[in-house]
Amino acid sequence: MRGNPAVGDMVAHHQLLYADLRDPVGLLRGDRSNTELAQYWPYAGAAHPVGLKAAQVDAYTALMSASQSFIADEVLDAFPLDKFRCLLDVGGGDGSFLTAAGARAPHMRLMLFDLPAVVDRARERLATKGLAERVTTVGGDFLTDTLPIGADVVSLIRIVHDHDEASVLTLFRAARRVLPAGGTLLVAEPMSGTRGAEPIGDAYFGFYLLAMGRGQPRTAREIRDLLRIAGFDRVRVLPTRRPMLARVVVARVPA
Ligand SMILES: C[S@@+](CC[C@H](N)C(=O)[O-])C[C@H]1O[C@@H](n2cnc3c(N)ncnc32)[C@H](O)[C@@H]1O
Numbered sequence: 001m002r003g004n005p006a007v008g009d010m011v012a013h014h015q016l017l018y019a020d021l022r023d024p025v026g027l028l029r030g031d032r033s034n035t036e037l038a039q040y041w042p043y044a045g046a047a048h049p050v051g052l053k054a055a056q057v058d059a060y061t062a063l064m065s066a067s068q069s070f071i072a073d074e075v076l077d078a079f080p081l082d083k084f085r086c087l088l089d090v091g092g093g094d095g096s097f098l099t100a101a102g103a104r105a106p107h108m109r110l111m112l113f114d115l116p117a118v119v120d121r122a123r124e125r126l127a128t129k130g131l132a133e134r135v136t137t138v139g140g141d142f143l144t145d146t147l148p149i150g151a152d153v154v155s156l157i158r159i160v161h162d163h164d165e166a167s168v169l170t171l172f173r174a175a176r177r178v179l180p181a182g183g184t185l186l187v188a189e190p191m192s193g194t195r196g197a198e199p200i201g202d203a204y205f206g207f208y209l210l211a212m213g214r215g216q217p218r219t220a221r222e223i224r225d226l227l228r229i230a231g232f233d234r235v236r237v238l239p240t241r242r243p244m245l246a247r248v249v250v251a252r253v254p255a
Contacts, residue, residue: 006066020211072100088151172230197244
């Protein structure tokens with residue numbers, strides 16, 4: 001923990017979950033709104049998430065950025081991206097995953113889509129990394145706006161579990177529309193039913209997302225089924241070193 005300050009940040013923000021867990025029965029009944037975690041992740045309950053301001057997105061964006069230090073390598077080791085021309089990271093936060101992916105594949109063009117206030121943070125961070133010219137950033141709502149065209153691989157890192165089934169299908173179809181035939185969609189997040197990690201994948205994430213007010217942990221099989229419904233084929237679940245942190249599912253737009 002001393003060597004990786006992001007672990008401390010992750011632990012510290014759990015005071016919000018513990019506050020919400022003072023009434024677990026209320027959470028299970030669905031009686032609770034405006035929980036601490038719902039305030040921390042305001043897009044989960046926002047009717048118009050594009051209107052969120054910097055002060056509302058900065059805390060979670062910083063936490064996501066810091067914790068990419070234990071996610072990006074898991075994902076990129078499981079599914080190296082160097083054979084692709086252009087990566088679009090949807091819900092890409094401040095660009096931390098893109099930065100890691102771009103470092104491993106220097107030829108690859110990079111695009112990021114997130115809420116406008118988060119994209120402002122991404123632009124600042126990418127500029128400090130010397131990537132301002134290499135990355136195209138687009139702000140909007142990924143459930144209602146069109147994603148940018150041009151990528152042959154789209155990533156959804158720790159995104160799907162935030163959403164109900166209808167929104168996941170909307171998101172998968174939006175990605176499919178902008179990918180070429182043969183293009184790839186990569187989904188990575190902690191998943192339910194992960195052998196040896198059931199307490200974190202099911203119990204912990206189940207309660208966490210309940211307190212946040214939206215979404216659910218899903219098994220790799222449930223994600224695979226949703227990908228097929230959205231029109232993808234060749235769905236594969238790839239092993240990661242630490243599956244309790246992230247598992248990877250990739251799928252292809254039929255050629
Ligand atoms: C749990 S974070 C994951 C961030 C990043 N992918 C990572 O793993 O570090 C979810 C991201 O999705 C973005 N997001 C949520 N709802 C969105 C929406 N409707 N349109 C665009 N971005 C959205 C959030 O701003 C946030 O950056």
